[in-house]
Amino acid sequence: MTVARSHLDALRSALDTFEDVGTRRVEAWGARLAARLSAGARLLTVGNGGSAAHAEHLASEMVGRYFEDRPPFSAIALHVDGSAVSALVNDYGVEEMFTRQVRAHGRAGDVLVAFSTSGRSPNVVAAASAATGRGMEVWSLTGGLPNPLAEASTEVLAVPAPRTATVQEVHQVAIHLLCAAFDRALLDGPVGAGSRARRLVP
Numbered sequence: 001m002t003v004a005r006s007h008l009d010a011l012r013s014a015l016d017t018f019e020d021v022g023t024r025r026v027e028a029w030g031a032r033l034a035a036r037l038s039a040g041a042r043l044l045t046v047g048n049g050g051s052a053a054h055a056e057h058l059a060s061e062m063v064g065r066y067f068e069d070r071p072p073f074s075a076i077a078l079h080v081d082g083s084a085v086s087a088l089v090n091d092y093g094v095e096e097m098f099t100r101q102v103r104a105h106g107r108a109g110d111v112l113v114a115f116s117t118s119g120r121s122p123n124v125v126a127a128a129s130a131a132t133g134r135g136m137e138v139w140s141l142t143g144g145l146p147n148p149l150a151e152a153s154t155e156v157l158a159v160p161a162p163r164t165a166t167v168q169e170v171h172q173v174a175i176h177l178l179c180a181a182f183d184r185a186l187l188d189g190p191v192g193a194g195s196r197a198r199r200l201v202p
Helices: 003-021 023-038 050-063 082-092 099-105 122-133 164-188
Strands: 043-046 075-077 111-116 137-142 155-158
Touching (some): 003 023, 003 164, 023 155, 023 164, 043 050, 043 122, 050 111, 050 164, 082 099, 099 122, 122 137, 137 164
Parallel strands (some): 137 155
16 A cells, blocks of 8 residues: 555545534534624634644634635634744743733633644643633644543544544644634624625635
């Protein structure tokens, strides 16, 4: 079996499982996020490495757009402020690099979306715990269960795949489905009612 075939077979298997158990949860998250952000709440996102890229991607889609043109919404990926991150790591340690930002930016009713392929990244778990303490919703995308991040979260979407790359690829699909559900909820709800957003063709 080639490397490519092995990789794609693992992804197909993980996507089949995700389609069975994950799509309804992601679509529900999109609808609920639309309601919260439309009411003035904020989205915070967090992750390390490739998961940081996912966190940044999701935040950028909220401030910009996914497919439909629509109003911008408040979303912050907590790793992108290099000066703040380096200062926090220097002064408080790596486990506090996201936690203090959650306490600074997060308010009751806001949402934290956390990404971790292992579900065991101490700084992400600490951020989830801090968000819960602020009265925020915490939705996590992880690898297989059980894991500490899932336990620290309000809700979790777990991808029980043995390869980190496969987990990341399914997380990317989940981001796009969440964004699509977010946009659909806006178009169907008060924000979109009476004036359907202009479709932008890439």
